[in-house]
Amino acid sequence: MQRRFKDYAVISLKGLAMGAADAVPGVSGGTIAFISGIYEELVSTISNVNASLFKTLFSKGLKAFWNQANGNFILALLSGIIISFVSFMQIAKYLLENHPVLIWSFFFGLIIASIYFVGKQITKWNLPVIIALIIGTGLAFYITMLPTLATNNSPYFLFFAGAIAICAMILPGISGSFILIILGAYKTLSDAIHDVDIKKIIIFVTGAVIGLLSFSHILKWLFKNYHNITLALLTGFIFGSLNKVWPWKRTLTWHTNSKGIKSPLLQESVSPLSFDGDNMLTYAIILVILGFLTIFILEKVGTKKE
16 A cells, blocks of 8 residues: 555554553553554554564565565554553543543543444344354453452563553453553553653563564454454444443442552442532533544544545
């Protein structure tokens, strides 16, 4: 595919949106990639990182290696993701602590629209597809109900968390940041980025790279051999994740860290009418609509021929 500079600029913007989504525990950058029309190219590009690629580097040179690796696409996308993820993580942390109803309302609307746009790509509905949809929904819903583990600073654990979370980050509907929270690694990574702890960042990134390269091959094979079933499973993941981004929550248990700071450990979704505090219902509805419309814009950009 022949691309111009402005095409790569658009890909970087999609990367910015993916990074911002991944920084919020409950929203998947994979959903943004899917809606914006770059998901299968992303999975295929990642899975092509293998021995033959490096053989090309030594036998044909850097230019052939770069072209085979789809280097311009990866560079443009990763630039957007990294810049957005690092900068937005602190913003997301502030919003989640101070305006949770508003930020969750926006992403609730975003995910509702995502269910429609991912689901409509299923070309044939049959029993296996319906079963896959139910399994995906149930699995994602179950994950959103899991309690958070205590924070763990072990290097081996951080490596493992990186490998698991990156797989979730490229799955529509399953949030990598939320997986980090469940594992107890979100604060460790957030602090490492804030304190520029190079050692911890490298350990996490190494685990993420290994997990990503392994998982992308599985995804590519599933898309090639079971396209509709895979799409149904991913649609289910997105649908099941709605429980996590429901704006109105009641905290059942709290976790207090070594500094005495309390954070929610286990929450349940409640009606806005029985919410303990200002439900901000009017603003929440407006933000749900804005989130919904955001996906329409992304989908329009994604389907526009370059």
